[in-house]
Amino acid sequence: MNNMIPLILGMAAVTYVPRLLPFLFLSNKRIHKRLDAFLKCIPAVAIGALIIPGVFTATPDMPMAALSGMIFTLIAGLWRGGIIIPVLGSVAVTYLVLFCAA
Amino acid sequence: MNAFKAGIPIFIGYVPAAIAFGILAKGCSITLMECFLFSAAVFAGASQFIALNLLMTGMGPAGIILTTLLVNFRHFLMSAYLSTRIDKFAKKYLFLIAFGVTDEVFSVLSFQKGQLSKSFILIVQFAAYSAWVSGSMAGFILGGFLPELLTKSMGVALYSLLLAIILPEVKKSFKILLLVIASGLLNTILIKLDFLPNGWTIIVCILVISFAGSFFITQNSHQEESL
Numbered sequence: 001m002n003n004m005i006p007l008i009l010g011m012a013a014v015t016y017v018p019r020l021l022p023f024l025f026l027s028n029k030r031i032h033k034r035l036d037a038f039l040k041c042i043p044a045v046a047i048g049a050l051i052i053p054g055v056f057t058a059t060p061d062m063p064m065a066a067l068s069g070m071i072f073t074l075i076a077g078l079w080r081g082g083i084i085i086p087v088l089g090s091v092a093v094t095y096l097v098l099f100c101a102a
Numbered sequence: 103m104n105a106f107k108a109g110i111p112i113f114i115g116y117v118p119a120a121i122a123f124g125i126l127a128k129g130c131s132i133t134l135m136e137c138f139l140f141s142a143a144v145f146a147g148a149s150q151f152i153a154l155n156l157l158m159t160g161m162g163p164a165g166i167i168l169t170t171l172l173v174n175f176r177h178f179l180m181s182a183y184l185s186t187r188i189d190k191f192a193k194k195y196l197f198l199i200a201f202g203v204t205d206e207v208f209s210v211l212s213f214q215k216g217q218l219s220k221s222f223i224l225i226v227q228f229a230a231y232s233a234w235v236s237g238s239m240a241g242f243i244l245g246g247f248l249p250e251l252l253t254k255s256m257g258v259a260l261y262s263l264l265l266a267i268i269l270p271e272v273k274k275s276f277k278i279l280l281l282v283i284a285s286g287l288l289n290t291i292l293i294k295l296d297f298l299p300n301g302w303t304i305i306v307c308i309l310v311i312s313f314a315g316s317f318f319i320t321q322n323s324h325q326e327e328s329l
Binding site: 004005006007008009010011012014015016018019020021022023024025026027031034036037038039040041042043044045046047048049050051052053054055058059065066069070072073074076077078081082083084086087088090091092094095098099102 | 107108110111114132133136139140143144145146149150153163166167168170171174175176177178179180181182183184185186188193196197199200201203205208209212213251252254255256257258259261262263264265266267268269270271273278281282283284285286287288289290293303304307308311312313315316317319
Protein backbone atom coordinates (compact mmCIF):
# COMPACT_ATOMS: atom_id res chain seq x y z
CA MET A 1 0.00 0.00 0.00
CA ASN A 2 2.74 2.43 -0.88
CA ASN A 3 2.09 5.88 -2.22
CA MET A 4 -1.48 6.72 -1.43
CA ILE A 5 -1.12 10.31 -2.60
CA PRO A 6 -2.35 9.83 -6.21
CA LEU A 7 -5.33 7.85 -4.91
CA ILE A 8 -6.21 10.53 -2.37
CA LEU A 9 -5.88 13.34 -4.92
CA GLY A 10 -7.98 11.41 -7.42
CA MET A 11 -10.69 10.81 -4.84
CA ALA A 12 -10.57 14.47 -3.83
CA ALA A 13 -10.99 15.58 -7.46
CA VAL A 14 -13.96 13.32 -8.27
CA THR A 15 -15.63 14.41 -5.04
CA TYR A 16 -15.00 18.13 -5.51
CA VAL A 17 -15.86 18.58 -9.19
CA PRO A 18 -19.49 17.33 -8.94
CA ARG A 19 -19.93 19.54 -5.86
CA LEU A 20 -18.60 22.56 -7.77
CA LEU A 21 -20.10 22.29 -11.28
CA PRO A 22 -23.71 23.20 -10.38
CA PHE A 23 -22.51 26.38 -8.64
CA LEU A 24 -20.64 27.43 -11.79
CA PHE A 25 -23.52 26.66 -14.14
CA LEU A 26 -26.62 27.56 -12.16
CA SER A 27 -25.62 30.64 -10.13
CA ASN A 28 -26.75 33.91 -11.73
CA LYS A 29 -28.91 32.04 -14.24
CA ARG A 30 -32.63 32.36 -14.65
CA ILE A 31 -33.93 28.90 -14.03
CA HIS A 32 -36.89 27.39 -15.84
CA LYS A 33 -39.94 27.15 -13.57
CA ARG A 34 -40.10 23.41 -13.92
CA LEU A 35 -36.46 22.88 -12.96
CA ASP A 36 -36.96 25.26 -10.06
CA ALA A 37 -39.91 23.22 -8.77
CA PHE A 38 -37.78 20.07 -9.09
CA LEU A 39 -34.86 21.65 -7.19
CA LYS A 40 -37.20 22.87 -4.43
CA CYS A 41 -38.22 19.28 -3.69
CA ILE A 42 -34.64 18.08 -3.24
CA PRO A 43 -34.08 19.00 0.44
CA ALA A 44 -37.11 17.14 1.80
CA VAL A 45 -36.53 14.18 -0.50
CA ALA A 46 -32.83 13.95 0.37
CA ILE A 47 -33.57 14.10 4.10
CA GLY A 48 -36.19 11.34 3.77
CA ALA A 49 -33.68 9.05 2.10
CA LEU A 50 -30.85 10.02 4.48
CA ILE A 51 -32.95 9.12 7.55
CA ILE A 52 -34.82 6.05 6.26
CA PRO A 53 -33.86 3.24 6.45
CA GLY A 54 -30.43 4.12 7.97
CA VAL A 55 -31.89 5.12 11.33
CA PHE A 56 -33.19 1.60 11.92
CA THR A 57 -29.62 0.31 12.04
CA ALA A 58 -27.99 3.35 13.68
CA THR A 59 -27.41 1.28 16.83
CA PRO A 60 -27.08 -2.14 15.19
CA ASP A 61 -27.03 -4.29 18.36
CA MET A 62 -30.14 -2.60 19.66
CA PRO A 63 -32.21 -0.62 17.13
CA MET A 64 -34.66 0.40 19.88
CA ALA A 65 -31.97 2.61 21.44
CA ALA A 66 -31.62 4.86 18.38
CA LEU A 67 -35.37 4.81 17.84
CA SER A 68 -35.99 5.94 21.45
CA GLY A 69 -33.61 8.83 20.78
CA MET A 70 -35.49 9.71 17.61
CA ILE A 71 -38.81 9.65 19.47
CA PHE A 72 -37.31 12.18 21.89
CA THR A 73 -36.27 14.36 18.92
CA LEU A 74 -39.76 14.05 17.49
CA ILE A 75 -41.46 15.13 20.71
CA ALA A 76 -38.98 17.89 21.58
CA GLY A 77 -38.90 19.15 17.99
CA LEU A 78 -42.68 19.25 17.61
CA TRP A 79 -43.20 20.79 21.03
CA ARG A 80 -40.52 23.47 21.22
CA GLY A 81 -38.62 23.24 17.94
CA GLY A 82 -34.95 24.14 17.72
CA ILE A 83 -31.95 21.91 17.08
CA ILE A 84 -29.66 21.69 20.09
CA ILE A 85 -32.06 20.24 22.67
CA PRO A 86 -33.70 17.73 20.30
CA VAL A 87 -30.26 16.48 19.20
CA LEU A 88 -28.41 16.43 22.53
CA GLY A 89 -31.47 14.96 24.27
CA SER A 90 -31.64 12.25 21.66
CA VAL A 91 -28.00 11.29 22.23
CA ALA A 92 -28.67 11.20 26.00
CA VAL A 93 -31.78 9.03 25.62
CA THR A 94 -29.94 6.65 23.27
CA TYR A 95 -27.07 6.44 25.77
CA LEU A 96 -29.44 5.71 28.65
CA VAL A 97 -31.23 2.94 26.76
CA LEU A 98 -27.92 1.36 25.71
CA PHE A 99 -26.58 1.76 29.25
CA CYS A 100 -29.62 0.14 30.87
CA ALA A 101 -29.57 -2.73 28.39
CA ALA A 102 -25.84 -3.37 28.83
CA MET B 103 -31.31 29.60 13.32
CA ASN B 104 -27.84 30.78 14.14
CA ALA B 105 -24.86 29.27 12.40
CA PHE B 106 -23.13 28.09 15.58
CA LYS B 107 -26.27 26.36 16.82
CA ALA B 108 -26.57 24.68 13.43
CA GLY B 109 -22.90 23.66 13.46
CA ILE B 110 -22.82 22.01 16.89
CA PRO B 111 -25.02 18.99 16.06
CA ILE B 112 -22.98 18.34 12.91
CA PHE B 113 -19.79 18.54 14.96
CA ILE B 114 -21.15 16.07 17.53
CA GLY B 115 -22.34 13.71 14.83
CA TYR B 116 -19.12 13.80 12.78
CA VAL B 117 -16.67 13.22 15.64
CA PRO B 118 -17.49 9.54 16.34
CA ALA B 119 -17.61 8.72 12.61
CA ALA B 120 -14.28 10.48 12.08
CA ILE B 121 -12.69 8.65 15.02
CA ALA B 122 -13.88 5.38 13.51
CA PHE B 123 -12.27 6.39 10.23
CA GLY B 124 -8.96 7.16 11.93
CA ILE B 125 -8.95 3.83 13.75
CA LEU B 126 -9.79 1.93 10.55
CA ALA B 127 -7.16 3.85 8.56
CA LYS B 128 -4.49 2.88 11.07
CA GLY B 129 -5.65 -0.74 10.77
CA CYS B 130 -5.11 -0.49 6.99
CA SER B 131 -1.45 0.47 7.59
CA ILE B 132 -1.95 3.99 6.28
CA THR B 133 0.35 6.67 7.70
CA LEU B 134 -0.86 9.50 9.91
CA MET B 135 -0.12 11.98 7.12
CA GLU B 136 -2.16 9.98 4.62
CA CYS B 137 -5.03 9.66 7.08
CA PHE B 138 -4.97 13.45 7.50
CA LEU B 139 -4.91 13.97 3.72
CA PHE B 140 -7.84 11.60 3.23
CA SER B 141 -10.08 13.57 5.57
CA ALA B 142 -8.68 17.02 4.75
CA ALA B 143 -8.71 16.68 0.95
CA VAL B 144 -11.60 14.29 0.23
CA PHE B 145 -13.93 15.32 3.09
CA ALA B 146 -16.65 12.77 2.28
CA GLY B 147 -17.44 10.29 5.03
CA ALA B 148 -19.07 7.25 3.45
CA SER B 149 -16.74 7.19 0.45
CA GLN B 150 -13.64 7.25 2.66
CA PHE B 151 -14.82 4.16 4.55
CA ILE B 152 -15.60 2.44 1.27
CA ALA B 153 -12.15 3.36 -0.09
CA LEU B 154 -10.47 1.72 2.92
CA ASN B 155 -12.54 -1.43 2.44
CA LEU B 156 -11.64 -1.56 -1.24
CA LEU B 157 -7.95 -1.01 -0.45
CA MET B 158 -8.09 -4.03 1.82
CA THR B 159 -9.58 -6.14 -0.99
CA GLY B 160 -6.62 -5.10 -3.14
CA MET B 161 -8.53 -2.96 -5.63
CA GLY B 162 -6.38 -0.53 -7.63
CA PRO B 163 -6.64 3.29 -7.49
CA ALA B 164 -8.69 3.60 -10.71
CA GLY B 165 -11.48 1.38 -9.37
CA ILE B 166 -11.52 3.15 -6.02
CA ILE B 167 -11.64 6.59 -7.65
CA LEU B 168 -14.50 5.53 -9.92
CA THR B 169 -16.41 4.15 -6.92
CA THR B 170 -15.82 7.43 -5.07
CA LEU B 171 -17.24 9.38 -8.01
CA LEU B 172 -20.38 7.21 -7.97
CA VAL B 173 -20.80 7.31 -4.19
CA ASN B 174 -20.41 11.09 -3.95
CA PHE B 175 -22.33 12.06 -7.07
CA ARG B 176 -25.46 12.80 -5.03
CA HIS B 177 -23.75 16.01 -3.94
CA PHE B 178 -24.08 17.22 -7.53
CA LEU B 179 -27.84 17.41 -6.99
CA MET B 180 -27.43 19.01 -3.56
CA SER B 181 -25.10 21.68 -4.98
CA ALA B 182 -27.59 22.30 -7.79
CA TYR B 183 -30.20 23.14 -5.18
CA LEU B 184 -27.85 25.25 -3.03
CA SER B 185 -26.65 27.24 -6.03
CA THR B 186 -30.15 28.73 -6.27
CA ARG B 187 -30.06 29.83 -2.64
CA ILE B 188 -26.72 31.60 -2.05
CA ASP B 189 -26.71 35.40 -1.94
CA LYS B 190 -24.61 37.54 -4.25
CA PHE B 191 -21.86 38.09 -1.68
CA ALA B 192 -21.45 34.36 -1.19
CA LYS B 193 -20.87 33.84 -4.91
CA LYS B 194 -17.28 35.05 -4.67
CA TYR B 195 -16.61 32.14 -2.33
CA LEU B 196 -18.27 29.41 -4.33
CA PHE B 197 -15.03 27.48 -4.91
CA LEU B 198 -14.65 27.23 -1.14
CA ILE B 199 -18.35 26.67 -0.44
CA ALA B 200 -18.55 23.85 -3.00
CA PHE B 201 -15.80 21.95 -1.19
CA GLY B 202 -17.91 21.68 1.97
CA VAL B 203 -21.18 20.36 0.52
CA THR B 204 -21.80 17.23 2.60
CA ASP B 205 -25.17 15.58 3.28
CA GLU B 206 -25.54 17.21 6.68
CA VAL B 207 -24.23 20.65 5.68
CA PHE B 208 -26.64 20.60 2.75
CA SER B 209 -29.54 19.62 5.03
CA VAL B 210 -28.87 22.41 7.52
CA LEU B 211 -28.35 25.04 4.82
CA SER B 212 -31.37 24.12 2.74
CA PHE B 213 -33.88 24.72 5.53
CA GLN B 214 -32.40 28.02 6.60
CA LYS B 215 -34.86 30.77 5.67
CA GLY B 216 -34.05 33.29 2.97
CA GLN B 217 -30.87 33.60 0.96
CA LEU B 218 -27.74 32.04 2.40
CA SER B 219 -24.93 34.36 3.41
CA LYS B 220 -21.28 33.40 3.09
CA SER B 221 -20.68 33.66 6.83
CA PHE B 222 -23.55 31.33 7.69
CA ILE B 223 -22.44 28.77 5.10
CA LEU B 224 -18.76 28.91 6.02
CA ILE B 225 -19.36 28.67 9.79
CA VAL B 226 -21.53 25.56 9.37
CA GLN B 227 -18.97 24.06 6.97
CA PHE B 228 -16.08 24.86 9.29
CA ALA B 229 -17.84 23.08 12.19
CA ALA B 230 -18.29 20.02 9.98
CA TYR B 231 -14.77 20.13 8.54
CA SER B 232 -12.95 20.68 11.83
CA ALA B 233 -14.88 17.79 13.44
CA TRP B 234 -14.10 15.51 10.52
CA VAL B 235 -10.38 16.28 10.26
CA SER B 236 -9.62 16.48 13.99
CA GLY B 237 -11.73 13.39 14.72
CA SER B 238 -9.86 11.39 12.08
CA MET B 239 -6.52 12.39 13.60
CA ALA B 240 -7.72 11.67 17.13
CA GLY B 241 -8.94 8.23 16.09
CA PHE B 242 -5.65 7.44 14.38
CA ILE B 243 -3.48 8.63 17.26
CA LEU B 244 -5.59 7.76 20.29
CA GLY B 245 -7.69 4.85 19.01
CA GLY B 246 -11.04 4.32 20.69
CA PHE B 247 -10.48 6.80 23.51
CA LEU B 248 -14.16 7.57 24.00
CA PRO B 249 -16.29 4.98 25.82
CA GLU B 250 -17.95 2.68 23.29
CA LEU B 251 -21.47 3.42 24.57
CA LEU B 252 -20.89 7.15 24.05
CA THR B 253 -19.62 6.86 20.46
CA LYS B 254 -22.52 4.54 19.66
CA SER B 255 -25.06 7.01 20.99
CA MET B 256 -23.34 10.00 19.38
CA GLY B 257 -23.90 8.33 16.02
CA VAL B 258 -27.61 9.00 16.45
CA ALA B 259 -26.94 12.77 16.47
CA LEU B 260 -26.84 12.98 12.65
CA TYR B 261 -30.23 11.31 12.29
CA SER B 262 -31.69 13.48 15.07
CA LEU B 263 -30.27 16.55 13.38
CA LEU B 264 -31.94 15.68 10.07
CA LEU B 265 -35.24 15.00 11.82
CA ALA B 266 -35.05 18.22 13.86
CA ILE B 267 -34.43 20.22 10.68
CA ILE B 268 -37.35 18.74 8.76
CA LEU B 269 -39.95 18.76 11.60
CA PRO B 270 -40.93 22.46 11.40
CA GLU B 271 -41.40 22.08 7.63
CA VAL B 272 -43.47 18.92 8.02
CA LYS B 273 -45.66 20.73 10.54
CA LYS B 274 -46.34 23.51 8.03
CA SER B 275 -46.83 21.45 4.90
CA PHE B 276 -48.41 18.06 4.30
CA LYS B 277 -46.63 17.93 0.93
CA ILE B 278 -43.24 18.01 2.65
CA LEU B 279 -44.31 15.10 4.84
CA LEU B 280 -45.35 13.16 1.75
CA LEU B 281 -42.00 13.85 0.04
CA VAL B 282 -40.05 12.68 3.11
CA ILE B 283 -42.05 9.48 3.56
CA ALA B 284 -42.19 8.62 -0.15
CA SER B 285 -38.45 9.09 -0.40
CA GLY B 286 -37.73 7.00 2.70
CA LEU B 287 -39.96 4.21 1.39
CA LEU B 288 -38.41 4.22 -2.07
CA ASN B 289 -34.91 4.26 -0.56
CA THR B 290 -35.78 1.28 1.68
CA ILE B 291 -37.09 -0.68 -1.31
CA LEU B 292 -34.05 0.17 -3.45
CA ILE B 293 -31.63 -0.86 -0.70
CA LYS B 294 -33.54 -4.14 -0.18
CA LEU B 295 -33.47 -4.86 -3.94
CA ASP B 296 -29.72 -4.32 -3.78
CA PHE B 297 -28.93 -3.68 -7.46
CA LEU B 298 -27.67 -0.07 -7.29
CA PRO B 299 -24.10 0.87 -6.36
CA ASN B 300 -23.60 2.53 -2.97
CA GLY B 301 -24.81 6.14 -2.98
CA TRP B 302 -27.13 5.70 -5.95
CA THR B 303 -30.28 4.75 -4.11
CA ILE B 304 -30.46 8.32 -2.84
CA ILE B 305 -29.79 9.72 -6.32
CA VAL B 306 -32.67 7.67 -7.74
CA CYS B 307 -34.89 8.84 -4.85
CA ILE B 308 -34.05 12.49 -5.56
CA LEU B 309 -34.62 12.15 -9.30
CA VAL B 310 -37.86 10.16 -9.07
CA ILE B 311 -39.56 11.72 -6.03
CA SER B 312 -38.50 15.31 -6.79
CA PHE B 313 -39.67 14.91 -10.37
CA ALA B 314 -43.03 13.61 -9.15
CA GLY B 315 -43.14 16.35 -6.51
CA SER B 316 -42.40 19.10 -9.03
CA PHE B 317 -45.89 18.55 -10.51
CA PHE B 318 -47.50 19.31 -7.19
CA ILE B 319 -45.40 22.11 -5.77
CA THR B 320 -47.28 25.39 -5.81
CA GLN B 321 -46.15 28.98 -6.08
CA ASN B 322 -46.63 29.66 -2.36
CA SER B 323 -44.67 26.66 -1.12
CA HIS B 324 -42.41 26.97 1.88
CA GLN B 325 -39.25 28.39 0.43
CA GLU B 326 -40.90 30.67 -2.09
CA GLU B 327 -42.23 32.92 0.69
CA SER B 328 -38.81 33.64 2.06
CA LEU B 329 -36.97 34.31 -1.18
